Amino acid sequence: MATGAETQAPRRRSDATRAAILEAARERFASDGYERATVRSIAHDAAIDPSMVMRYFGSKEGLFAAVVDVELDFPDLAGTDPGSVGVVLVRHFLDLWERDGVLRTLLRVGMTNSAGADRLRDVFRSQLVPAARSFGHPDAERRAALVASQVLGMAVVRYVLRLEPAAALSHDEVVAWLAPTVQRYLTAEEP
Amino acid sequence: MATGAETQAPRRRSDATRAAILEAARERFASDGYERATVRSIAHDAAIDPSMVMRYFGSKEGLFAAVVDVELDFPDLAGTDPGSVGVVLVRHFLDLWERDGVLRTLLRVGMTNSAGADRLRDVFRSQLVPAARSFGHPDAERRAALVASQVLGMAVVRYVLRLEPAAALSHDEVVAWLAPTVQRYLTAEEP
């Protein structure tokens, strides 16, 4: 979706405020979760009045929807070498988790908020399942779910729980360990 | 820890109430998360007054600590055949997740509440890391973290997010797919 307005030149004075609110909200939601991230605290971070949040996004729910409404542009796995799909996918996920906080926000909020969980399931269905279909197995959904379990799990221990040994792993180490797993889930004939 | 009192005969009249509060709290925390599980709703489920919760557990935080303060008795991996440790561990985890709601509660709450995250890290450190040491690799902590990422990830997609394909998997299917992964994380010489 990613509601328009960025197609037109951003001359409106309010665009800066809008962006500030969105950024503050993204960080608060990611670090505090949906309930503890209060409209007041977000407004404080963005250095504006709480009522501005309502004016721009209608409600707290609307603000969350706006934060979470971004394209995640998965790589097209159809073109890549089937032998290195694990590496490609894991590396892409690492980038995605660390680029901006959107996925972390989604993960954290998705644990307690149904709108967050819905959006997360949406990403799974619209991005990961199609990618899993490239390998011709009839149970692509199951394979995608297995991949999701490993990738989300690493995100949980690394970014949310911050388990020391997991958070300390370099990107290369994460790829080295997880890629074979993901590869197997997607391409193996049987467990 | 598991605070005593169950060593003495449970003749106190209040023990039933105490247990009712604990059970209601466990379910509410597991299904709603820490913030949305209100003391009032828990008291309602336990059919008592909210003030009783305070009398027995001091505060909402105290109640949560009591809910989460249970032994998880991991299997001792030292005795089991090193070739089937993946199967044993994954099956044990499935039992643990589904026996009572404590681990689900911990997972959900650990995402937003620091006390929950602490307790989860505690379980990791005191149970999973020692188990990982059985295999003589110097980086046992890292191996344990990898196992945690896969096992927690499956719990997230299965019990919290309820991703359809993952929730529909039978125990045997989960074991068949995850056991080789866990086995490799624990025993492989290198990625």
Next chain:
DNA sequence: AGTGTAGGCCAACACCCGTTGACTTCTTCG
């Protein structure tokens, strides 16, 4: 039977939340 005490309820407290509407300030353009 009478009394001390543990168990339980009720009403209220102070606080924080999301949200609202009226008011002021700044910007822009005729």
Next chain:
DNA sequence: CGAAGAAGTCAACGGGTGTTGGCCTACACT
């Protein structure tokens, strides 16, 4: 310059929260 409208502030609302203390009730023991 002056007016129109956007951008932003302020104070308040109704409601829900965790928590408290006073009061009532029912049981155990002498």
